[in-house]
Amino acid sequence: MERLYDLAEVLRSKNAGPLFITLDLLFPDAATCRRVAESEALSPGAVAALYGVRPEDVKIVYFDAANAIKVTIPRVGPTSGAPGDRDVYGAQQHVPLLGLMIP
Amino acid sequence: MDELRVLSVCGNLGYGFPVSSLENGIARNPHYMGADNGSTDAGPYYLGSGDQLTKREQIVRDLGHSLAAARRKKIPYIIGSAGTAGGNPHVDAVLDVMHQLAKRDGHRFRLAVIRAEMDKESVKRAVREGRIRSLGKLPPLTEEAVDESARIVGQMGLDPFIRAVEGGAEVVLAGRSCDTAIYTSYAAMRGFDLGLAFHMSKIIECGAQCALPIGANDCILGTLREDHFELEPMNAGKRLTPSSVAAHMMYEQPDPYLFYEPEGMVDLKESRFEQLDGRRVKVWGSRFVPAERPTIKLEGVRLRGYRTITVAGMTDPILLQNIDEVEARVKDTVASMVRGSLGPGDYELRFIFYGRDGVMGRPGPDGRKLAHEVGVVVEAIAKDQATANSVLSLARSTFLHCGFAGRKATAGNLAFPFSPSDFQGGPVYEFHIYHLMEVEDAGAPFEVSFEQVG
Numbered sequence: 267m268e269r270l271y272d273l274a275e276v277l278r279s280k281n282a283g284p285l286f287i288t289l290d291l292l293f294p295d296a297a298t299c300r301r302v303a304e305s306e307a308l309s310p311g312a313v314a315a316l317y318g319v320r321p322e323d324v325k326i327v328y329f330d331a332a333n334a335i336k337v338t339i340p341r342v343g344p345t346s347g348a349p350g351d352r353d354v355y356g357a358q359q360h361v362p363l364l365g366l367m368i369p
Numbered sequence: 370m371d372e373l374r375v376l377s378v379c380g381n382l383g384y385g386f387p388v389s390s391l392e393n394g395i396a397r398n399p400h401y402m403g404a405d406n407g408s409t410d411a412g413p414y415y416l417g418s419g420d421q422l423t424k425r426e427q428i429v430r431d432l433g434h435s436l437a438a439a440r441r442k443k444i445p446y447i448i449g450s451a452g453t454a455g456g457n458p459h460v461d462a463v464l465d466v467m468h469q470l471a472k473r474d475g476h477r478f479r480l481a482v483i484r485a486e487m488d489k490e491s492v493k494r495a496v497r498e499g500r501i502r503s504l505g506k507l508p509p510l511t512e513e514a515v516d517e518s519a520r521i522v523g524q525m526g527l528d529p530f531i532r533a534v535e536g537g538a539e540v541v542l543a544g545r546s547c548d549t550a551i552y553t554s555y556a557a558m559r560g561f562d563l564g565l566a567f568h569m570s571k572i573i574e575c576g577a578q579c580a581l582p583i584g585a586n587d588c589i590l591g592t593l594r595e596d597h598f599e600l601e602p603m604n605a606g607k608r609l610t611p612s613s614v615a616a617h618m619m620y621e622q623p624d625p626y627l628f629y630e631p632e633g634m635v636d637l638k639e640s641r642f643e644q645l646d647g648r649r650v651k652v653w654g655s656r657f658v659p660a661e662r663p664t665i666k667l668e669g670v671r672l673r674g675y676r677t678i679t680v681a682g683m684t685d686p687i688l689l690q691n692i693d694e695v696e697a698r699v700k701d702t703v704a705s706m707v708r709g710s711l712g713p714g715d716y717e718l719r720f721i722f723y724g725r726d727g728v729m730g731r732p733g734p735d736g737r738k739l740a741h742e743v744g745v746v747v748e749a750i751a752k753d754q755a756t757a758n759s760v761l762s763l764a765r766s767t768f769l770h771c772g773f774a775g776r777k778a779t780a781g782n783l784a785f786p787f788s789p790s791d792f793q794g795g796p797v798y799e800f801h802i803y804h805l806m807e808v809e810d811a812g813a814p815f816e817v818s819f820e821q822v823g
Contacts, residue, residue, distance in 0.1 A: 276616075280620070280621050281409075281410055281621065282621055282622050282623045283409060283504070283505070283803065284409050284412075284413070284800045284803055285504060285505030285506060285507065285800075285803055286505055286623055288619075288621065288622065288623055290616075290619045290620075292616060292619075318731070325623060325624075327623075327624055327625060327626065329615070329618075329619060329625045329626070331611070331612070331615035331640075331642065332612050332615040332616035332618075332619065332625070333612065334616060334619055334625070336619050336623075336624070336625055338623040338624075340505055340506050341505075341506075342506075343730065344799065345413075345507070345799060345800045345801075345803075346409070346410075346412050346413070346800065347411070347412020347413045347414060347798075347799070347800070348413065348673070348798075348799030348800065349673050349674075349676075349717055349719070349748075349750050349797060349799065350717075350719065351412075352721065352727065352728055352729065352730045353728060354410075354411065354412040355410055355411070358728050359729075361728075361729065361733070362729070362733065
C-alpha cells in the first residue's frame with residue numbers, strides 16, 4: 267500500500283468556474299496511473315465521503331494521453347469568493363486525497 | 370492561405386512576460402496576435418465593483434510592449450475579457466490605458482471596442498421564455514435575481530470578433546469573452562477547421578503554460594494548417610512534450626475530452642499529439658460538433674454587504690482547546706449587544722481559524738489536530754461599512770477578553786500583529802448568475818463600435 271500523494275507526480279486542485287472544483291492527478295507512467303485507476307480507492311463514493319458531496323455529483327475521468335485522472339466535484343458551500351468561502355481559487359482543496367492508500 | 374500563425378502574448382495580460390519571448394514571436398511573422406485579460410478565478414468582487422485584479426501599471430507595461438510589437442508589424446491584435454471581468458468599467462479602464470500608450474508611443478490605428486454587459490430586460494425575457502438553464506448547483510434563474518444583480522456579462526463567442534476584424538479593426542478590445550474566441554475568430558474567417566482552431570486556442574489562451582519547465586506567463590506560437598496544428602514556446606528555455614500539451618487540457622476544466630463553446634462542442638477523444646523536435650508538438654484529430662441552438666454563458670453577481678476583518682494569533686494551550694466555546698460566546702455576546710438596532714439577518718459574523726481548519730472549513734480525515742499557534746480571522750459583513758466596522762469591533766473586543774473553562778491567561782486572548790487591528794474590505798459580492806442562455810443569434814447582444822486612435 268502506498269499513499270496517493272507519494273504515487274502522484276502532480277496532485278492539484280483548482281476552480282473549474284466558480285461552481286466546481288476540479289482535482290488533477292498526474293502520474294509518472296501509465297502503469298502507476300492504471301494501478302490507481304483499477305484500485306477501488308478513488309471511487310465516487312470515497313471522494314464523496316472525503317469532500318462531503320453526493321457520490322452522483324462526483325465525476326471521474328481517466329485521461330490516458332497524460333497518465334492522468336481528473337475528479338470534478340461541485341462546491342457544496344458558497345460559490346467561489348462568496349461570504350463563507352475559504353478558498354477563492356480552489357487551489358488548496360486537494361489535501362483530503364493525499365492519504366488515500368493505494369494497493 | 371495554407372497556414373495561419375498566431376502569437377499568444379500570455380495567459381493574462383498584466384501578469385508580465387519576457388520581452389525577449391515577444392520579440393522571438395514577432396520574428397516568426399505571425400498573422401495576428403492575441404491576449405486574454407480576464408477570468409472569474411479571483412472571485413465575484415471584480416465583476417461587481419468594476420475594479421481590476423491587475424493594476425494599471427501592470428497593464429501599461431504588458432500592453433505597452435505588446436501593442437508596440439503589433440503596430441510595428443502591422444498585424445491585428447485581439448484582446449479579450451478586458452480588465453479582469455470584462456464589464457463596461459473594465460473595458461473603459463483598459464481603453465484609457467490604450468489611449469495613454471497610443472499618445473506616448475505615437476501609435477495610430479483603427480480600434481474596435483466590443484461590449485459584453487447584458488441588458489437586464491433581455492435576460493428577464495429569456496427567463497420568461499424558459500431559455501435559461503442553470504449550471505452546477507445554482508437555482509434556476511428568476512427575474513428577481515436578474516434585478517438584484519450588480520452587473521451581468523455574457524461570454525462572447527466568435528461572431529463579434531469576426532465583425533470587428535471584418536470592419537477593419539487593427540486592434541480589438543473586447544469585454545468578457547470566451548478565451549478561445551480571441552484566437553479562433555481569425556481562423557474561422559479564413560476557413561480553417563474549427564475543431565483544430567478551437568483546440569489550439571484552448572491551449573494557447575493560457576500562453577505558454579503548457580510548456581516545460583512550468584513557469585509564469587510567457588508567449589507561445591500556434592501554427593494552424595489544414596489538418597493539424599503545431600505549438601512552439603517562444604522562450605528559448607522552454608519546451609513542449611506531447612504529455613505536457615495533453616495535460617494542459619485538464620487545466621481548470623471539468624473534462625479533458627470535451628469542451629463547450631457558444632457555437633458547439635469540441636471533441637478531443639481522437640486528438641493525437643506528436644513530438645516534432647525537442648521543443649515543438651504537432652496535434653491533430655480534434656473535432657468540432659456544431660450546437661443545434663447557440664448559447665451564451667452569463668456571469669452575474671449581487672451585493673451581499675460590506676466587510677470588515679481583523680487578524681490575530683493565539684497560542685495559549687487552554688484557549689486553543691476551547692476555541693469553539695469562545696466562538697459561541699463571542700457570537701452570543703455580540704448578538705445581545707446589538708439587539709434593538711440589528712437583527713440576526715442584518716449582519717454576518719464568521720471566524721476562520723488557521724492552524725486548525727481554516728482552509729477546509731471542517732475537520733480533516735485525521736480529525737482536528739491543533740497547531741501550537743492558531744491564527745484567527747474574524748469577519749463581519751453588514752449592509753453598510755459603518756455597521757460592519759462596529760460589529761467587528763464588538764466581536765474583537767469580546768474575543769480579546771472572553772472567558773472560557775479553565776482560563777489562566779486572563780489578560781487577553783489575542784495577539785494582534787497590527788495597530789489599527791481592523792481592516793475594511795469594502796463591498797462583498799457573490800456569483801448568483803452562472804447560467805446558459807439560449808439565443809437565436811449568439812453575436813447580437815455584443816455591440817461592436819469602431820474608433821480611430823491617434
